Amino acid sequence: MYYLLFPYLAFSSLFVLALYRLFFHPLCGYPGPTLAALTDWYQAYYNIVKGGGLITKYEQLHKLHGPVIRVGPNTLHFNSRQAYHDIYTYGSTLVKDSELYDAMGVHAPESSIMFCDPEVAKQRRGLIQPLFSRRAVISLEYTIQQKIDKLLGLLTNNYNSSSKAVSMAMAYRALTTDIITSYCFAQSANILDSPGLSHPILQGVKETLKKLILWILPEFEAYLMMKAGYERQINSLIKNPDTLSMVEHETIFHHLLEPKDQEPLSKASLMDEAFILVAAGSDTVGNTCNVGTFYALKYPAIHQKLKKELEEAWPDKDRPMSYTALEDLPYLTAFIKEALRVSLGVVHPLSRVVGPSTPEIGGLKIPPGTIVGMSAQFLHMNPNVFPDPYTFNPDRWLVEDTSQLLLDLASFSKGxxxxxxxxxxxxxxxLIFGNIFRRLDLKLLITEDTIDNFRADNCANYWVPLWEKEYRVFSQKSE
Known part of the structure; x- marks a missing residue:
């Protein structure tokens, strides 16, 4: 008899919880799907079953319900530029949502990007920041240029006809991975040396991103290879710290192995930080280069403007042009900003938790403890700030005042x-765009599998966009 009581109690508990979430929860007045108000699995359904379709669904819901929607029992998503800046740019009273970051960080829980406590994150970031200061970057510019030179040689010698075209998505991913590993560790992954760019790290990139958002530990070959490599290097440095003085240039381990006024980091922390630096350091830049190159080759007018400006500023292409000199080129700068805007960066909402002292978000006073977020895609594709947002148009950045445009360019997040x-x-x-368009003459290979446009509706949105199609190019002999 008693065994019948347990199902009854379980059903009753679920019924009461459902009633509370639908009619008595502090967010019950916000519009959204009933199923989303009942369970957090609503979001998981669109990411897992619908294959990265969450942001597309959010677009539909915002068109139906307005700028604020309830997408979970305790979660709101916004489509308002003011709300984005209230949450991220000025949101000092909000903290990262531990549920999202703990799940996302199962492969690197002790890296700074996963820390939800602002003070703990600030301390770790303080250790790493010196290696990424503008002064440090300029001092190590030669390491970046060396890898770019290798890519240009590869394109010129190996991919120089329509029958020997290369996927630029793979080429740029190889380049940016080699750059970040060389820059951070003084030991390059040397993916550009892999025949046909078939290195396991590249082959596993898309699956890695999917597993990242699906909350599954990425136990795949590329991850294990990278982890083993960092472990060997870290073990060697821990055993013989003096070897740090023998590397070619300053590395991330110079800052992490002997932190000032802090406890020494564990080996797990060192490995996790290394892994995240490589993953984050190769993704946004690689995607931006991939998207920007496509539009430059697709639209001759854009390509010609780039080439003309670069030729005038850089008459001898056989002599390197510095980063600081390239920064002064207005059209190249506008082109880079537009490539960043269209390539989007991280599109999954970066969840934050409202604190007791959090001011209004998008003009609304949100209950403390509420999880809030907004995908940067809604910011980048806002027609009120970026007219005709799905058109790749560098000229939009050549107006006299670009302060509002820059405020809403969030490829690297804000705040x-x-x-x-x-x-x-x-x-x-x-350096990449400058060298590619000054020193090479690339040709876009058009096939039935070539992507038409890098539009938000032309990709699956996991942590970052995963485009359904790619494109291939080959290097023509320069005149």
């Missing part, structure tokens, strides 16, 4: 948790 590698990323973008 106190902004990407640490921001200075390095900008340096890479100037």
């Amino acid at each position: 106190p948790r902004i990407c640490l590698g921001l200075n390095l990323a900008w340096c890479e973008l100037y």
Whole structure:
């Protein structure tokens, strides 16, 4: 008889919980799907079953319900530029959502990006920041240029006809991974040396990103290879700290192995920080270069403007042009900003928890403890700030006042948790685009599998966009 009581009690508990979430929860007045108000699995359904379709669903819901929607029992998503800046740019009273970051960080829980406590994150970021200062980046510019030179040689010698075209997504991923590993560790992954760019790290990139958002530990070959490599290097440095003085240039371990006024980091922390630096340091720059190159080759007018400006400023292409000199080129700068805007960066909402002293978000007073977020895609594709947002148009950045445009360019996030590698990323973008369009003459290979446009509706949104199609190019002999 008693065994019948347990199902009854379980059903009754679920019924009461459902009634509370639908009619008595502090967020019950916000619009959204009934199922989303009942369970957090609503979001998981669109990421897992619908294959990265969460942001697309959010777009539909915002069109139906307005700028604020309830997407979980205790979660709101916004589509308002003011709300984005209230949450991220000025949101010092909000903290990272531990549920999201603990799940996302199962492969690197002791890295700074996963820390939800602002003070703990600030201390760790303080250790790493010196390696990514503008001064440090400029002093190590030669390491970036060396890898770019290797890519240009590879394209010129190995991919120089329509029958020998290369996927630029793979080429740029190889380049940015080699740059970040060389920059941070003075030991390059040397993916550009892999025949046909078939290194396991590249082959596993898309699956890694999917597993990241699906909350599954990425026990795949590339991850294990990288982990083993960092472990060997860290073990060697712990055993013989003096070897740090023998490396080619300053590395991340110079800052992490002997932190000032802090306890020494564990080996797990060192490995996790290394892994995240490589993953984050290769993604946004690689995607931006991939997207920007496509539009430059697709639209001759854009390509010609780039080439003309670069030829005038850089008459002898056989002599390197510095990052600081490239920064002064207005059209190249506008092109890079537009490539960053269209390539989006991280698109999954970076969840934050409202605190007791949090001011209004998007003009609304949100109950403390509420999880809030907004995908940067809604910021980048806002037609009120970026007219005709799905058109790749560098000229939009050539107006006299771009302050509002820059405020809403969030490829590296905003505020106190902004990407640490921001200075390095900008340096890479100037040097890569500058060298590609000054020293090579690339040709876009058009096939039935070539992507038409890098639009938000042309990709699956996991942590970052995963485009359904790619494109291939080959290097023509320069005149």
